[in-house]
Amino acid sequence: MQTDQKKRPVVALTGASGYIGSHLLDKLKERFDIIALSRSGDKRENTDQVTWRSCDLFSQIDTEKGLQGADIAVYLVHSMSPSAKLTQARFEDMDVILADNFAQAAKKNGVKQIVYLSGIIPPDEKLSRHLRSRLEVEKILGSYGVPVTTVRAGLIVGPKGSSFPIAEKLVKRLPVMVLPSWTRTKTHPIALADVLTALQKSVGNKDVADKAIDVGGPEVMTYKEMLEHLAGVMGKKLRSFNVPFPTVMLSRLWVKLISGMPKETVYPLIESLSHPMVAQPSHYVEGISNGQISFDEAARTAMEEEKQSKDSKHSKKPMLPSLPPRQDVRSVQRMPIPSGKDAGWAAKHYMSWVSESLRPFVRTEIDDQFNCKIFLTFTKHPLLILSYAKERSTAHRALYYITGGLFANVKESQRGRIEFRQIPGKQEMVVAIHEYLPSLPWFVYKYTQAPIHMLVMFLYRKHLERLILHKSQPCLQVPQLAAQH
Known part of the structure; x- marks a missing residue:
């Protein structure tokens, strides 16, 4: 004592x-x-x-x-x-x-x-x-x-x-x-x-x-x-x-x-x-x-x-040489969340949206545990395998580990992950990729996969903005929207 x-x-x-x-x-x-x-x-x-x-x-x-x-x-x-x-x-x-x-x-x-x-x-x-x-x-x-x-x-x-x-x-x-x-x-x-x-x-x-x-x-x-x-x-x-x-x-x-x-x-x-x-x-x-x-x-x-x-x-004596930097990627984008929804909803919605919006080039498979595989339409092997981390996820944060796929170098990094995180007190979230090591040669990745990812994130943000806009439209416009579908 x-x-x-x-x-x-x-x-x-x-x-x-x-x-x-x-x-x-x-x-x-x-x-x-x-x-x-x-x-x-x-x-x-x-x-x-x-x-x-x-x-x-x-x-x-x-x-x-x-x-x-x-x-x-x-x-x-x-x-x-x-x-x-x-x-x-x-x-x-x-x-x-x-x-x-x-x-x-x-x-x-x-x-x-x-x-x-x-x-x-x-x-x-x-x-x-x-x-x-x-x-x-x-x-x-x-x-x-x-x-x-x-x-x-x-x-x-x-x-x-x-x-x-x-x-x-x-x-x-x-x-x-x-x-x-x-x-x-x-x-x-x-x-x-x-x-x-x-x-x-x-x-x-x-x-x-x-x-x-x-x-x-x-x-x-x-x-x-x-x-x-x-x-x-x-x-x-x-x-x-x-x-x-x-x-x-x-x-x-x-x-x-x-x-x-x-x-x-x-x-x-x-x-x-x-x-x-x-x-x-x-x-x-x-x-x-x-x-x-x-x-x-x-x-x-x-x-x-x-x-x-x-x-x-x-x-001073020369310092010990540091380890060479890894060819890792961090990508973070801020997006709105529709009223009444949360980041957990946005993550699951994104996985299905990818397949619908990028058809006929991309398809996704989602199991009952919310794990997701992303394929090119006519390939057997997935481009990315995303494993849902249920124990680390909440309604305000959905976490997926990048555990495989043709585009991921999982041999050198087991910490690659994508998260959908709601900003406290706001109807906004950040969608972030951390410690991702691409398997493509760096030059090829930087000028192909990296800009494509940014384009997909841009399109998803625009999709969420349209959902929010449609939800705020006056009721008299609803029949017109329904007729379009």
Whole structure:
């Protein structure tokens, strides 16, 4: 009994090997025992305070195992980078799956609090894709009853983030900068150290359960002023001229070219810059919201840390070679669900729809256990064999494992799967393929089977939209529809 009283709370930390997670881990282990979650956790050494676990958050089973024994869970996940050799998905749809897996796993494991790092959400604005996704994730994390504390930060000033390194590269590489109207929008930068403090003070804090907390540094400035400050810290003078139009679409292109960062990162961030990203008084919490470090000091520290990091890389021993990447596929599409139906219905409906809509080229066989085989009409051997996972499926999630067929390389992967997952609180779902290894040569697959799959998903979405439209038609049109059939 005495041992139990002395036992420290356990925090499961996602992205523990990443930019923010690694810094936060060092702070949290002073008060908590840590379950450090990473896709390569099994390559790390455990310590008295830190237990590493490999975890793929796209897998509900992996996520449930990853959170076993946790009292609190910290969610630092954002899927702005491709997660497979071929990723056919928008980041916001991948984020739905990650957040839903995490929220359900937290509920199942009795987690008492989720702490989530998000972005500042401007009030009464038509939000960008990036900010809509951040808000959607926040809602999903709280949809299963676990209290969620959301720390909302604007531009985080640190050496390995997303927005600050872009700004640093622009100032460093451009002799003259064209500044569209969005650069006069206000932003509220905050030092990485202040973000870490806000997260640390939120973890295990019952007073901030189910609260969204805006955090910001001591200065509010426009993006133009921020670039001028950054140039000053770098010992340069910002040469620029204003243009009176937004040019957000054009800005995405030249920022990508100048910064050298992938478009998956740059585009969503630039699209959000037209919003004023300033901490709101209604989301202020004393001692957490108010960062203390000035922008100039934070920028100077970030650049010094980046320089030290580069120097240390040259002096370190070479790392062990990583395993070659697999030729895997992730494909995620968002679709509506007709009123009164759920994702379980949509999955079974899809299996029969494939045969009806692609006739005479494709046929399906579905048994009484909802397992499905998909054939070309005149072949004996199935293209794909989909085995329904009854024990892992619910009305809101139908899961099929890809267990065979001419198109599937099941010898190298037993985890290929397709799922139909309803988004909590919405009459929408995502249809997702995970860890699928095609048997066709990669070049052939990429330019034949992959685009055909996208076309089929497009057609199924349009089919669902027509069902919804027909259901909403006035009764007087029903006889006309019936006559057509």
